Amino acid sequence: MGLYTITLPDVGEGIAEAELTEWQVAVGDEVAEDDVLGTVMTDKAAVEVPSTVAGKVVWLCGEPGDVIAIGDKFIQIEVEGDGNDTAAPAPAKAPEPKAAEPEETGTADADADQPAPRATGAETPATAKTPAAEPHRAGTTVRREPLAKGEKPLASPAVRRRAQDAGIDLRLVGGSGPAGRILHEDLDAYVEHGPVTGRGGARLPATGTREVKVVGMRRKIAEKMALSWSRIPHITIVEEIDVTALEELRAKLNAAHGAERGKLTVLPFVMRAIVNAVAAQPEMNARYDDDAGVIHQSDAVHIGIAAQTPAGLTVPVARHVEAASLWENAAELARLAEAARTGKATREELSGSTITITSLGPLGALATTPIINHPEVAIVGINKMTTRPMWDGEAFRPRKMMNISCSFDHRVIDGWDAAVFVQKLKTLLETPALMFVEE
Incomplete structure (x- = not known):
């Protein structure tokens, strides 16, 4: 029998370390070649690490939440033959001498509160504990x-x-x-x-409670939100929009082309409206490097779409929205949403946005106060659509209404400019034909 060491592989160009988010195996488990051993995360991309050999797990590098350098030992497996780890295991660290203690009372589970130690590289296959042998911890x-x-x-x-x-x-x-x-x-x-x-x-x-360690995607989200809220003084403007004409246009386009091109949701229209609005106000389509004191305005419009996934909130990016049609943007949205939900979105697909849209769909409230996706300077929040009686000067008539909630970085966006941007979105969404007219 031999010892085979699997190191943490390169999970992306320029990546020096990754966070361990989950083990799929435990010490003592038998694994086959290509079995998933664990999952690591870099930025917001989760990567599964497969086994390259078959054998018995004898050592794990750490616990979920630990950060591991690329190339470091990830797992050790006992295999048939010589393995690839010719170095003898490091000798077990001698326990530190204990101070004199009062005579024990004979309580068998005096240390039951202490977690069972994880097998380390110093342990040999013979001494590594299997999950079945570990006592149930008090x-x-x-x-x-x-x-x-x-x-x-x-x-x-x-x-x-x-x-x-x-x-x-x-x-x-x-x-x-x-x-x-x-x-x-x-x-x-x-x-x-x-x-x-x-x-x-x-x-x-x-009965009881349990501690849930904040790791992986949830930790990334927590760090991102804390960074944004601590650094960016937000100003939020909420505006009511009559989307009756937009919904009529969307229904007609779906009826005419939905079968061969796919169905359009509201989001592709919002994306087109943003493209038109930032053409007049490029300072909205930007990223603010507050450490260097530099604003990077972008000619290309790369829109982040906040998407809820089983692992938490992610923001896949639709690139060059300014050069895409409604249906191209709709198809890209569907592709990115599926990649995010299945954890297959790449690092490139989760970075580089210049402005973000966030929407809770039909679960959305009348208004929200979205947090800016740092280091961007603006975010557009879409709230739920409802039919309400609206006065048109002669009578109350049913209209489809939707609020938008837009937040801005008040360090670089003045309130007046923010209001102009919101009113531009309102005009485009209430009169959708204007989105397709060259000015």
Whole structure:
């Protein structure tokens, strides 16, 4: 038997380190070639790291949330043959001498509150603990409610294979590992005590709390929002827009061309309106380097589209919107949204925007106060559309109304200029034909 070391591969040009966000395996698991070992994140792009060999996991480099340098040891696997790690494992660090302590009272679980140590590079395959051998830690919260349909339970490949062989639905198994991860002892408990629901499908009462470490996408979002809010003095303008004519045009275009070109949503029209508006006010289509005190105005319009994904909020970027048609922008939006939802968006697709659109769709409120996507200087928020009676000078008539909420960096955008920009968007969206007229 030999020891095979897999290092963290190059996950992008110019990337020196990545954050470990999730392990798909645990010490003691058997893995096959091409099995996913774990996931790392750089900027906002998540990358799965596959195994290049088959064998038994004996060492992991760290915990989710740790930052690992490219080329550093990522995982060690015991394989048939000699492996690739010829260096002898580092000797185990001798424990520091303890000060004299009072005589123990004989309590068997005196250290139960302490987390079980992770296997390190100093451990040999013979001494590395498997998940099945780890004791259940005191204070650990067990997930007691079944997962929703389609929700993927967290478990190692070995646990999944064992559950599959036993015909056990992992969604019904309570997980006592980090973030509700299902361990071997959880399967043992399931076999002995049954699923996490009571008799007749009644749910058991929820107990306890758990700590959720902020890692990966959620940490990136937290850092980005904190940076934007701490550095940028926001000014937000909310305007009411009559989109009845826009909706009539959209319906006609979809009826005439939707079958062969795809359906248009409101967003491609908003993108076209932004292109027209920033042509007159290029200071809105810019990025502010506040450290250098320089504003970079862009001729190209690269619009970020805030998109909600299972991992959190991402902002994929539609590039050169100024050179694209409505349907080209609609197709690009669909492609970027799918890439973001599946975690396949590249670093290039998640960076470089010059202005951003954020929308909650039908869940949106009457108004929002969007936070600027630093280092941009403006963001356009789309709120939900409703039909309301509006006075036209003669009578109240039903009109489709929608509010937009636009935030600006008040260090470089004055209130008057912000109001002019919002009124330009209002005019274009209320009279959509103007979007297609050359001035």
